[in-house]
Amino acid sequence: MTNDKLFQLIGLAARARKIISGEELVVKSIQNGNAKLIFLASDASHNSSKKIQDKCKFYNVEYHVIGDRYELGHATGKEARVAIAITDSGFAKKMSSLLNEK
Numbered sequence: 001m002t003n004d005k006l007f008q009l010i011g012l013a014a015r016a017r018k019i020i021s022g023e024e025l026v027v028k029s030i031q032n033g034n035a036k037l038i039f040l041a042s043d044a045s046h047n048s049s050k051k052i053q054d055k056c057k058f059y060n061v062e063y064h065v066i067g068d069r070y071e072l073g074h075a076t077g078k079e080a081r082v083a084i085a086i087t088d089s090g091f092a093k094k095m096s097s098l099l100n101e102k
Helices: 002-015 023-032 046-059 069-076 089-100
Strands: 019-021 037-040 062-065 083-086
Touching: 002 019, 002 069, 002 083, 002 089, 019 023, 019 069, 023 046, 023 083, 037 046, 037 089, 046 062, 062 089, 083 089
Parallel strands: 037 062
Antiparallel strands: 019 083, 037 083
């Protein structure tokens, strides 16, 4: 049930233009300090997931592995997405509290 709420919030953030999707753009947003929370697809390639997880650890950005690439893409209203960065601290705070309540 929590994942449904989470995917709805991701969709809302997408419509508010508060997300960045795509591996390279997400990595850049982590480095620039724009990313507040990262979602990574469970079926992302090993190299992609390692790169993003390492960047998150280095720049101290919270990340979570949820759903697969199609679920993440569907939540944003696009095709398959491997990584999504939330750039708004309000959305990130709410999503983080939903994830930590599990």
